[in-house]
Amino acid sequence: MQAASQTQTEVxxxxxxxxxxRHEVTALQEQMERLNSxxxxxxxxxxxxxxxxxxxxxLSHEVKDASSYIPAYDQRTYSEAIKALSExxxxxxxxxxPPKKFAFKTRKNAPAISISDAxxxxxxxxxxxxxxxxxTSNADPSFAPTPLDRLSPGKRKEQEAxxxxxxxxxxxxxxxxxxxxxxxxxxxxxxxxxxxxxxNAIDIxxxxxxxxxxxxxxxxxxxxxxxxxxxxxxxxxxxxxYLKNIISSTIVTGSVAGATHITDIANTKLYVxxxxxxxxxxxxxxxxxxxxxxPIIEDCExxxxxxxxxxxxxxxxxxxxxxxxxxxxxKWLKAEQSPNWSILPEGERTAPAKxx
Numbered sequence: 001m002q003a004a005s006q007t008q009t010e011v012x013x014x015x016x017x018x019x020x021x022r023h024e025v026t027a028l029q030e031q032m033e034r035l036n037s038x039x040x041x042x043x044x045x046x047x048x049x050x051x052x053x054x055x056x057x058x059l060s061h062e063v064k065d066a067s068s069y070i071p072a073y074d075q076r077t078y079s080e081a082i083k084a085l086s087e088x089x090x091x092x093x094x095x096x097x098p099p100k101k102f103a104f105k106t107r108k109n110a111p112a113i114s115i116s117d118a119x120x121x122x123x124x125x126x127x128x129x130x131x132x133x134x135x136t137s138n139a140d141p142s143f144a145p146t147p148l149d150r151l152s153p154g155k156r157k158e159q160e161a162x163x164x165x166x167x168x169x170x171x172x173x174x175x176x177x178x179x180x181x182x183x184x185x186x187x188x189x190x191x192x193x194x195x196x197x198x199x200n201a202i203d204i205x206x207x208x209x210x211x212x213x214x215x216x217x218x219x220x221x222x223x224x225x226x227x228x229x230x231x232x233x234x235x236x237x238x239x240x241x242y243l244k245n246i247i248s249s250t251i252v253t254g255s256v257a258g259a260t261h262i263t264d265i266a267n268t269k270l271y272v273x274x275x276x277x278x279x280x281x282x283x284x285x286x287x288x289x290x291x292x293x294x295p296i297i298e299d300c301e302x303x304x305x306x307x308x309x310x311x312x313x314x315x316x317x318x319x320x321x322x323x324x325x326x327x328x329x330x331k332w333l334k335a336e337q338s339p340n341w342s343i344l345p346e347g348e349r350t351a352p353a354k355x356x
Contacts, residue, residue: 013069016333021059021078023296023328027259027276028055028085031226033241034258035092038216044193047242051261062330085281155303188213194232199225202226211235219251220244228352230254234314241274252352255317271352273308273317284342288316298330299340304344309351 016022031052038045063070063078070078153248159218181205188194188210194217196204204227210232217238219227229238246265253260259276277295279287282303289295290308292316297303305308307324308317325343332338 004337010337013066014071014074017066017070018074020328020330021063021081022057023294024055025081025085027278028052028059029088030087031055031240032085032092032215036092036096036240038091038193044195044216044218045096045266048216048240049064049089051242052089053121056082056089059085165220185211188232193217194229195219196227197221199223201225204228206230206232208232208235210213214238217241219246222246222249225249226251226352228254230312233326243270250352252312255314268351269350271308271312273312279303287348288312290320290322291324292320294323294326294328296328296330300329300331300340305346306346306349309349311351 031048033064035045035048035052037067038048039157052107057345060079060082063075063082067075074153081226147289173297183205184293185205185207188206191210191213193215194206194210194213196217196219198221200222201224205228211234214236215238217240219229219231219242224247229241230252231254233256237255238253239256241253241256241260242278243253243265244263250269250271252271253273256272256274258274259278260274262270262277262279262282262326264281267285268299269286269288271288273290275292277287277289277291277293279285279295279297282297284302285300286304286306287295288306289310290313295305305324306325307322327338327341329338332340
């Protein structure tokens with residue numbers, strides 16, 4: 001009886017890993033297909049490539065970690081799918097070209113690879129690309145600036161001034177000294193994407209007129225800030241949004257048509273409307289969420305979920321099923337409830353404060 005129970009557990013674990021792997025492959029392919037549409041200014045494209053590289057590397061390690069309950073044949077199939085992803089990303093990177101005025105180049109994308117396709121291609125010896133690791137030594141260093149709390153006020157201003165000169169990306173730098181607090185309402189008039197970096201104890205509100213700059217968004221290195229991106233996304237949703245290195249802040253993302261990637265945040269409130277939600281390395285975070293697919297967390301602790309407050313739900317969003325509480329914790333493959341997340345009690349739920 002005990003042996004039968006153990007066998008069933010192994011089958012369940014294998015099936016859960018298959019569902020997880022398939023979801024990861026699909027998400028990575030979607031990220032890669034958007035790379036060419038992401039602006040190069042401010043290192044945003046390098047940041048997005050780094051996310052893809054890290055995702056492939058992480059997936060490769062997770063296949064190895066699951067080898068105790070995954071049959072050898074399945075392991076080979078997963079490895080070939082990872083190889084195919086690496087080849088696809090390598091081909092896309094080789095096709096990157098500097099932007100040219102009044103010139104458009106059509107590029108043929110590498111084909112999408114399913115798990116079954118990978119097995120067939122492996123059998124015919126058509127997959128020969130090396131696995132790409134998460135080495136980003138050749139990447140533009142501007143995509144990962146020194147965290148705010150490690151910079152002196154003078155150095156922080158120098159870094160912000162330098163970043164604000166990079167073409168195609170709006171860096172919030174309007175002359176207000178962070179140390180004095182205040183509310184910034186940047187216009188993003190010359191931007192093709194929204195990039196908010198390195199701030200302490202200020203509020204940043206993006207206006208509706210910035211809707212032309214929502215091809216992608218990046219919010220990084222914040223301490224004790226409030227960022228509201230909802231106004232421009234009510235006109236044109238983000239195609240993808242990246243949040244990273246945020247402490248003790250409140251972020252209202254507005255609408256994200258693709259994936260919202262959240263990495264290394266703590267003691268923060270998030271108000272998110274998105275098609276896909278992926279969170280890594282979060283601690284003590286409250287997430288108010290409207291998500292069209294099952295949210296994914298990994299290496300998280302003390303994350304609490306609640307539905308998006310009604311005043312933030314638009315008529316268009318209301319048409320989409322909200323899976324805010326159907327969380328997949330990919331570091332907890334057991335059948336029992338993950339201890340890393342919980343439902344935020346109704347009595348503790350709050351809506352974001354409105355600036356006047």
